[in-house]
Amino acid sequence: MWRALAHATRRQVLDLLVESPRTTGQVVAALGLDRHVVMAHLAVLRDAGLVLSERRGRVRMNFLNAVPIQEIHHRWVTPASGPWASALIAVRDGAEALQEGPGTPGLVDDRRISG
Amino acid sequence: MWRALAHATRRQVLDLLVESPRTTGQVVAALGLDRHVVMAHLAVLRDAGLVLSERRGRVRMNFLNAVPIQEIHHRWVTPASGPWASALIAVRDGAEALQEGPGTPGLVDDRRISG
DNA sequence: TCATTACGTAAACTATTGACTACATATAGT
DNA sequence: ACTATATGTAGTCAATAGTTTACGTAATGA
Numbered sequence: 001m002w003r004a005l006a007h008a009t010r011r012q013v014l015d016l017l018v019e020s021p022r023t024t025g026q027v028v029a030a031l032g033l034d035r036h037v038v039m040a041h042l043a044v045l046r047d048a049g050l051v052l053s054e055r056r057g058r059v060r061m062n063f064l065n066a067v068p069i070q071e072i073h074h075r076w077v078t079p080a081s082g083p084w085a086s087a088l089i090a091v092r093d094g095a096e097a098l099q100e101g102p103g104t105p106g107l108v109d110d111r112r113i114s115g
Numbered sequence: 116m117w118r119a120l121a122h123a124t125r126r127q128v129l130d131l132l133v134e135s136p137r138t139t140g141q142v143v144a145a146l147g148l149d150r151h152v153v154m155a156h157l158a159v160l161r162d163a164g165l166v167l168s169e170r171r172g173r174v175r176m177n178f179l180n181a182v183p184i185q186e187i188h189h190r191w192v193t194p195a196s197g198p199w200a201s202a203l204i205a206v207r208d209g210a211e212a213l214q215e216g217p218g219t220p221g222l223v224d225d226r227r228i229s230g
Numbered sequence: 231t232c233a234t235t236a237c238g239t240a241a242a243c244t245a246t247t248g249a250c251t252a253c254a255t256a257t258a259g260t
Numbered sequence: 261a262c263t264a265t266a267t268g269t270a271g272t273c274a275a276t277a278g279t280t281t282a283c284g285t286a287a288t289g290a
Contacts (some may be wrong), residue, residue, distance in 0.1 A: 069224075
């Protein structure tokens with residue numbers, strides 16, 4: 001799934017499909033890319049479980065499957081407590097440097113980075 | 116950044132760093148992988164802005180930077196409204212099939228998939 | 231300053247991806 | 261049955277990514 005999300009074109013496809021299901025041809029038209037390229041990306045998305053598709057007559061309708069996205073939730077959001085939760089909350093509160101903690105350098109102090 | 120998250124080892128590194136900052140050597144020891152492999156992954160994470168690091172004497176301390184992760188949040192988690200929000204809420208409510216909507220097939224009806 | 235420890239750089243090699251080309255199949259409508 | 265439309269499959273190729281190997285640099289402490 002992460003691999004599937006690693007390509008900008010595939011994220012674009014997801015953005016199209018989250019709006020409404022589309023046939024492969026419609027996705028091709030919307031992106032203005034070669035049909036085979038789009039088909040390959042759709043295949044990756046299907047393998048990742050992010051897209052469900054179904055042949056209907058001579059077209060194939062592609063649906064978004066948001067379920068796998070929940071994994072992102074459960075990794076970073078749901079754990080109401082846990083390291084990720086605090087790290088993300090720290091960011092939200094503009095306290096990115098929190099993690100360095102006491103005894104950890106601020107930014108410039110003495111001489112930190114050798115060179 | 117997406118590319119950086121696409122590799123399981125790099126996600127493992129992030130899981131280590133979210134817990135606490137570590138030196139490169141500590142990450143290597145924790146993962147039990149070749150030092151160069153870990154260094155390469157750390158370089159990718161640094162380029163993606165997910166890890167900040169700083170040389171201290173003869174070690175290099177690596178810190179998690181959760182800021183970029185917020186991008187994912189703002190795209191899929193936070194969006195109080197918008198297509199992604201409804202898709203994800205549909206999932207939460209166990210209504211994954213919602214999207215197919217009326218006029219769209221259930222699962223088996225007449226004959227959908229030719230073969 | 232010398233040995234040890236810890237990180238850095240570069241080259242070589244392999245595997246995986248992504249894009250392109252050519253050919254093939256299946257359905258809708260006439 | 262025939263044609264146009266829409267999708268499917270296979271093969272090639274360049275680019276990228278990941279790993280391994282070899283050599284190099286810098287700091288700690290005796």
